[in-house]
Amino acid sequence: MHVINMAGCLRVRQWTKNIVLFAALIFSHHAHLTSDIIRTAGAFVLFSLVSGAVYIFNDLLDIDQDRKHPIKKNRPIASGRVSITGAIYLMVIILIITIPLSFLLKTGFGVVVSMYIILQGIYTRYLKNKVILDVFVISLGFLLRVIAGALVISVEISNWILVCTMLLALFLALSKRRHELVLLNQNANDHREILKEYSPYLLDQMIGVVTSATLVAYMIFTLSEETIAKFGDNMILTVPFVLYGIFRYLYLVHTKNMGGQPEEILLSDIPLQLDVVAYGVTALIVIYF
Numbered sequence: 001m002h003v004i005n006m007a008g009c010l011r012v013r014q015w016t017k018n019i020v021l022f023a024a025l026i027f028s029h030h031a032h033l034t035s036d037i038i039r040t041a042g043a044f045v046l047f048s049l050v051s052g053a054v055y056i057f058n059d060l061l062d063i064d065q066d067r068k069h070p071i072k073k074n075r076p077i078a079s080g081r082v083s084i085t086g087a088i089y090l091m092v093i094i095l096i097i098t099i100p101l102s103f104l105l106k107t108g109f110g111v112v113v114s115m116y117i118i119l120q121g122i123y124t125r126y127l128k129n130k131v132i133l134d135v136f137v138i139s140l141g142f143l144l145r146v147i148a149g150a151l152v153i154s155v156e157i158s159n160w161i162l163v164c165t166m167l168l169a170l171f172l173a174l175s176k177r178r179h180e181l182v183l184l185n186q187n188a189n190d191h192r193e194i195l196k197e198y199s200p201y202l203l204d205q206m207i208g209v210v211t212s213a214t215l216v217a218y219m220i221f222t223l224s225e226e227t228i229a230k231f232g233d234n235m236i237l238t239v240p241f242v243l244y245g246i247f248r249y250l251y252l253v254h255t256k257n258m259g260g261q262p263e264e265i266l267l268s269d270i271p272l273q274l275d276v277v278a279y280g281v282t283a284l285i286v287i288y289f
Contacts, residue, residue, distance in 0.1 A: 006076070006082065006086075006090060008075065008076040008081075008082075009052070009055070009056050009059065009075075009076050009077060009082055009087055009090060010049070010052030010053075010055060010056070010090075010094075011051075011052060011055045012048075012052070013261075013263050013264065013267060014051070014055070014261070014263045015048040015051065015052070015263075016263045016266055016267065017051070017142070017145070017262075017263065018044050018047050018048050018051065018145060019044070020142060020145045020146050020149070020165060021040060021043055021044050021047060021145050021146070021148060021149035021152075022040055022044070022149060023146050023149055023157070023161060023165070024040075024146065024149040024150035024153060024155055024157045025037065025040045025149060025153060026283070026284070026287065027157065027158065027161060027287065028150075028153070028155040028156075028157070029230070029287065029288070030153055030155060031284075031288070032288070036153040039105065039106070039152050039153055040149060040152060040153060042105055042152075043102075043105060043106075043109055043148060043149060043152040046098050046101055046102050046105065046113065047113065047116075047145065047148060049094050049097075049098045050094070050095070050098050050099075050102075050113055050116065050117060051116075052094065053090075053091045053094040053095050053098070053117075054116075054117065054120040054121075054124075056077070056087050056088075056090060056091040057091060057120075057121065057124060058120075058124045059075060059077045059078065059087070060077060060084065060087060060088070060091075061124055061125070062124075063077055063078055063084075066078035070183070071183075095117070098113070099113065099114065099117075102114075105152060106151060106152045106154075108151035108152070109148050109151050109152040111151075112144050112147055112148040112151060113148065115144060116141060116144045116145075116148075119137065119140065119141065119144070120141065122137075123137045123138075128194060129193050129194045130194070131194060131197035131198070134173075134177075134194055135170055135173035135174055135177065136170070138169060138170075138172075138173040139166050139167075139169035139170045139173060140166075141169070142165055142166070142168075142169035143162060143165055143166050143169070146161065146162060146165050147162075158221065158224075158226060158227070160217065160218075160220065160221035160224060160226075160227070161221065163217050163221075164214060164217050164218050164221060167210055167213050167214040167217055168214055170210045171207065171210045171211060171214055171246070171249075172262045174203055174206050174207045174210060175207060175249070175250075175253045175262075176261075176262065177195070177198055177203055178198075178200060178203040178204070178207065178253065179253065179257065179258065180195060181195050181198055181199070181200060181203065182200060182257060183257070207250075211246060211250070214246065215242065215243065215246065218239065218242050219236075219239055221235075222235035222236045222238065222239060223235075223236060230287075231286055231287050232286065234286045235283070235286050235287075237282055237286060238279055238282050238283050238286065241275055241276075241278050241279035241282065242279065244275050245272060245275045245276065245279065248269070248271055248272050248275065249265065249272065252265055252269060252272075
């Protein structure tokens with residue numbers, strides 16, 4: 001039980017976010033190279049552990065607010081299942097181990113991991129209460145993951161992929177803010193101060209802009225000269241899966257009042273899972289066959 005609670009502190013289910021580290025491996029035609037697969041897998045594990053340590057830091061600072069939240073009050077630290085001292089020890093041990101290993105794996109990767117830790121520290125202490133900047137920092141965190149995946153195998157990655165990653169991350173972050181605002185209703189300000197700066201209408205407007213931008217950016221990526229030169233002109237076949245995935249997510253956010261935890265949606269919604277698999281299979285066929 002203690003091990004399970006410790007794993008809960010690291011939010012293992014949220015490690016699915018780090019799958020974007022594999023983007024560079026796949027889109028660089030390196031997915032058949034064993035050495036690069038091992039390096040990327042190692043980067044995924046290290047980044048996941050580091051993000052787990054960041055989550056502990058966040059939960060320690062937000063313990064009072066989390067105890068007022070209808071869902072977050074059940075987290076190991078907020079509920080008291082893991083002591084504050086134990087959580088601090090776990091966080092420090094993870095960082096002492098993972099940071100040197102990140103630099104050993106690849107210097108550039110270690111630098112990005114360090115930047116991620118610093119960024120998340122600043123976000124947790126200050127930027128999470130700055131309107132609009134809060135969601136941009138979340139988006140930047142995803143961008144650093146993609147860049148880390150490219151650096152660890154020493155490949156370049158398309159600027160369009162970086163743009164699409166940033167926009168998709170903004171979409172998820174804004175949807176999360178909307179879910180929090182609707183779920184907590186009148187008590188939203190007691191849990192997260194920044195929520196008083198948002199309204200459902202404002203967030204819906206921002207989500208609409210980001211959704212359109214994401215779809216347009218991805219379509220341009222599939223039709224760009226760079227993409228056609230690398231993969232041929234069939235990447236356009238993946239667009240319907242991207243459209244469905246975003247529309248399905250919007251449906252879950254607005255109709256089912258989901259969106260607070262993107263990883264929970266991905267791990268529980270079968271239509272979305274099938275769509276992700278279909279996109280992955282189609283993309284692999286287009287890129288490699």
